[in-house]
Amino acid sequence: MHILEEIGKKAKDAALKLGALTAGVKNRALEEMAEALLSREEDILAANRMDLEEGEKSGMSPALIDRLTLNPKRIGEMAQGLREVAALPDPVGEVVAGWRLPNGLEIQKVRVPLGVVGIIYEARPNVTVDAAGLCVKSGNAVVLRGSSSAINSNRVLTEVIAAAGESAGLPAGSIQLVPLTDRESARQLMRMREYLDVLIPRGGEGLIRTVVEESTVPVIETGVGNCHTYVDASADLDMALEIVINAKCQRPGVCNAMETLLVHEAVALEFLPRVAEALRERGVTLRGCPRTREILPDAEEATEDDWYREYLDLILAVRVVSGLEEAIGHINRYGSKHSEAIVTRDYQAARRFVGMVDSADVYVNASTRFTDGGQFGLGAEIGISTQKLHARGPMSLRELTSTKFIIWGEGQVRS
């Protein structure tokens, strides 16, 4: 596909120049991009209205319509996000390690941009701006490929920020949107190894699975969160109650919300009725294992499939376990390796849980809802990696970089 090839080539050329820009130039570009979003608010809203009309015509759900909707407040937040990225330290050029060899060679391991980052994402148009900002700051060219439902919004947003960025000194081609939204164009993008250094899918499970299956470009898998909270025999049950309520209800539609509650059999009889009442008050439906349903007869029956589910909704699977080992086994078997918590007062149980649970983020006595680049103090976030290669957990600027070995010599040869 000729146009994708062109986009790729342009991005690759831009990347070589972008990697050499100083933080000063990049930060000015980010500020200009933020300014431009605000000054072009009307054009952006007009394009967004076109998408919304299309969406309503095609019967899009209210939740999706809400995700797609821009308004002055949301545009202001996008601009603010760019300014916050400008305020973060530049990851490029950081000397990660360095040493001198016995033969006098001096080795430095230096942080460099990845090169060209591809992002394939679904409805929310703010991803266009957030991802572009993080890529610019980390010295990467970005190729954005959003969904058809947001194509008008994405097109105007990209035009606005790309033009502002270029006028502030970014090389042409630093920020590009793929104007095609058919499946074939996505597939082409996934095979552009020659031009893309990494591809990051952001969206639902189906999108992520497709990219993982079909991409020959290296992928960072993000997002699916089947998160667990395990209430240990020794737990402070008041604390457990607060953590469970927060992890399930504070924002149920996101990846770090809890989907399954595991309760030690020794406290199930005391804890489950309390937590069930509190959750039901908040509209949560419970799906329990047989032992749970002995204690909570009103709970629905959980099937094997429920242990794998990321509900993203006010539904909670509940299982009574015989102890720590069974809880850890359950999480490692059914979980998506995102975020898990134990509530306990037992030193050994806490240490064993964090050691043996094979997930990106493991908590003792806290809500899984903290798994987030901003909450962790890393600054803005490009996604949460649930794979082990390259990056794991919340990804920010450093995770958009690679390293390079630079070796300073004075004529050394190998004997």
Add this chain to the structure above:
Amino acid sequence: MHILEEIGKKAKDAALKLGALTAGVKNRALEEMAEALLSREEDILAANRMDLEEGEKSGMSPALIDRLTLNPKRIGEMAQGLREVAALPDPVGEVVAGWRLPNGLEIQKVRVPLGVVGIIYEARPNVTVDAAGLCVKSGNAVVLRGSSSAINSNRVLTEVIAAAGESAGLPAGSIQLVPLTDRESARQLMRMREYLDVLIPRGGEGLIRTVVEESTVPVIETGVGNCHTYVDASADLDMALEIVINAKCQRPGVCNAMETLLVHEAVALEFLPRVAEALRERGVTLRGCPRTREILPDAEEATEDDWYREYLDLILAVRVVSGLEEAIGHINRYGSKHSEAIVTRDYQAARRFVGMVDSADVYVNASTRFTDGGQFGLGAEIGISTQKLHARGPMSLRELTSTKFIIWGEGQVRS
């Protein structure tokens, strides 16, 4: 394929236990594995003879026969390699970073094993032992898939080290060889995302390309080295001569050997005849661009294809360039992003070269032959990554790890 599934499952179970072993246990296992190699020398040599007979029958080239051959010295080297890995520091458990959040949560980013590492490799049976040793030390289970030509050697080597490792406390399934060597089994392995956390191909370009194209398991691309040396206008030509000879001739069949020489036009007339004479004395054939051939009429004609070639042989492509920019442009266009060197006395040229050349290892005034885990002081090496994701350049124990966030709280919930 049932047997691969079984191997994968066993490896995954082993990995969870392996990750929790102390360095003491892992080091003892490595020592026992080394001992066992030495005490089982005769069995290993007998199996190797079967492979060698097969190889000779099927008309294998002398170079490949040499790579396949084991003898007491080589077995001793494998054992020694395991002991050196035992002596390296344990990467697992290293706290890479840690901080306290304003809400009191304490975050630690801790190094953990990747889990299950798959290695697909060609003739040399020493890879079986080297890879297994590095994986054990970094707490990973390993699934080895060697070539049919070395199957008997690999089988005995794996039996010997796996048994010795297990008797010293490694969980069963830590070290496994895929007994199948047909293409379909390799393809199956490449799609075992459920069990493998990473797949590392070690071998020729064809093997690496196949794995990159077909694997849904995350891949670390290794090895192809189309390396360059650029002799700048300001170079110390005596130094340049030594570096060029070393980079081309010291061991031409390996990935960090030079394949293309770029010479600044201002010194071409003086330098090329000198370097040509020295290289020809060492049996090197030159393939030059038109300007090179004006100066060296005996050089063969280089085609466009030559600039892309990794000869791994006593052949050198030579190009006269107008200056630094053209040299950098040539390397970024035709190179494989492995190792490149500039020979110069010019501060600006040196800095610009290391900044703009987009390769894993960039040298000033030294031979590219130093790109190697051992030479860099990293200890043994599992391969040299030429991709930007996860690891770049020589990979050792740390590159076989991931990280995990551990968050210690006292009841914190998100507001």
